[in-house]
Amino acid sequence: MSSSLKPLRWGILATGGIAETFAKDLLRDPSTRGVSDVNHVVQAAASSTSADRAKAFLKEVGAPSSAKAYGSYKELVSDPDVDIIYVATPHSHHYQNTRLCLEAGKNVLLEKSFTTNAEQAKVLVDLARQKGLFLMEAQWTRYFPLAINIRKLAAEGTLGDIKRMYADNAFGDDVEKKFDVKHRMVNPDLAGGALLDLGIYSILWIFQLLYHIQPKDKRVKPKVSSIITPEPRTGADECTTIIMQFATGAHGIATTGLRVGSDPDGKHSAGPSIKIQGTKGELQIFPPAYRPTQYRIIPNVAQNSTLEYKEVTEDIPGHGMFWEADECYRCIRDGKKESDTIPLEETLVMMEVMDEVRKQNGLVYPEAIETTDYPRDL
Ligand SMILES: NC(=O)c1ccc[n+]([C@@H]2O[C@H](COP(=O)([O-])OP(=O)(O)OC[C@H]3O[C@@H](n4cnc5c(N)ncnc54)[C@H](OP(=O)(O)O)[C@@H]3O)[C@@H](O)[C@H]2O)c1
Numbered sequence: 001m002s003s004s005l006k007p008l009r010w011g012i013l014a015t016g017g018i019a020e021t022f023a024k025d026l027l028r029d030p031s032t033r034g035v036s037d038v039n040h041v042v043q044a045a046a047s048s049t050s051a052d053r054a055k056a057f058l059k060e061v062g063a064p065s066s067a068k069a070y071g072s073y074k075e076l077v078s079d080p081d082v083d084i085i086y087v088a089t090p091h092s093h094h095y096q097n098t099r100l101c102l103e104a105g106k107n108v109l110l111e112k113s114f115t116t117n118a119e120q121a122k123v124l125v126d127l128a129r130q131k132g133l134f135l136m137e138a139q140w141t142r143y144f145p146l147a148i149n150i151r152k153l154a155a156e157g158t159l160g161d162i163k164r165m166y167a168d169n170a171f172g173d174d175v176e177k178k179f180d181v182k183h184r185m186v187n188p189d190l191a192g193g194a195l196l197d198l199g200i201y202s203i204l205w206i207f208q209l210l211y212h213i214q215p216k217d218k219r220v221k222p223k224v225s226s227i228i229t230p231e232p233r234t235g236a237d238e239c240t241t242i243i244m245q246f247a248t249g250a251h252g253i254a255t256t257g258l259r260v261g262s263d264p265d266g267k268h269s270a271g272p273s274i275k276i277q278g279t280k281g282e283l284q285i286f287p288p289a290y291r292p293t294q295y296r297i298i299p300n301v302a303q304n305s306t307l308e309y310k311e312v313t314e315d316i317p318g319h320g321m322f323w324e325a326d327e328c329y330r331c332i333r334d335g336k337k338e339s340d341t342i343p344l345e346e347t348l349v350m351m352e353v354m355d356e357v358r359k360q361n362g363l364v365y366p367e368a369i370e371t372t373d374y375p376r377d378l
Pocket of ligand 1: 049
């Protein structure tokens with residue numbers, strides 16, 4: 001596939017599971033998703049362990065043979081031919097790795113959760129602004145046509161006044177069997193636990209409707225009340241429930257967990273995992289919250305709603321991570337330093353909410369991954 005458009009030359013920092021999925025999506029022909037104004041190139045990848053690992057990764061994702069393989073992140077950020085770096089390390093490492101990229105003058109797309117705490121997030125945002133670099137949290141779900149459409153219909157008042165939302169993103173795993181105590185999902189040294197890994201999706205869905213589409217004066221940090229149950233072996237959060245009250249008065253109930261799931265049989269038998277409840281009706285989204293393909297609208301008959309019952313299913317031509325990459329392309333092409341769909345200010349408020357949940361429940365990570373000191377070897 002060749003394109004006459006100026007390429008956006010990506011560097012992939014880390015060679016784990018999501019880096020692979022993202023790089024494969026990046027290499028998909030944009031026309032398969034009806035897009036003709038982007039040109040993504042995988043320029044290089046770096047592994048913290050060896051150049052051979054990076055080489056194997058590039059082969060696995062089908063990158064062109066010209067792509068460079070680096071055995072350290074420092075080499076990647078020094079490559080003058082890389083325009084933007086996708087950071088896909090565990091969240092514990094996001095601050096150090098992203099700071100490395102920004103200090104080297106690189107634009108960054110940073111996996112969720114942005115950092116381990118809001119203080120680190122603020123340092124990165126300030127640094128990107130000071131250096132005139134593009135920075136965005138990889139909240140890929142927001143760029144799905146389905147999510148864009150739901151924000152639009154909610155903003156147009158289709159559901160009436162939104163009074164309440166429930167959002168769940170939980171996996172229902174056999175925790176001890178699936179995750180060794182060193183695994184990033186449960187290991188506090190890697191900022192493990194449900195909140196930062198899965199709960200961010202429950203929070204982002206609620207924020208899209210009760211914060212993002214609201215008038216500016218209503219976009220303030222919500223009141224937060226929360227409970228956490230720790231994972232018995234490591235103390236990371238295993239089950240977390242957050243109640244938020246937004247400036248509109250609307251309530252948002254965000255839940256997440258490792259041991260109980262949003263979709264226990266994988267067949268949607270448990271129903272939707274997200275409910276947007278307005279005075280005219282309710283919009284329900286089926287799991288998984290991070291990669292939704294199906295929703296329905298149910299009228300509120302008690303309030304003589306003129307809404308009609310409707311079910312919508314949308315196909316995704318791939319995993320769906322290319323839409324956020326397309327946003328990066330367009331922002332950088334147009335000289336924008338952040339995305340309107342996930343403004344850095346909103347990322348900071350979501351990080352503050354998660355900080356508050358942790359504070360209310362005494363959940364702290366090791367100092368090495370909470371600090372804003374840089375550089376630190378992790
Ligand atoms: N958007 C999504 O749908 C989605 C899905 C899953 C995960 N994520 C996010 O993506 C990030 C990575 O998740 P993942 O599932 O890809 O994790 P993973 O499979 O464990 O991969 C993480 C990679 O980070 C690098 N790394 C550097 N230092 C590390 C350390 N001390 N321990 C472990 N890995 C280290 C490793 O690659 P090299 O050292 O070879 O570079 C490793 O392969 C997390 O922030 C997670 O929240 C997003």
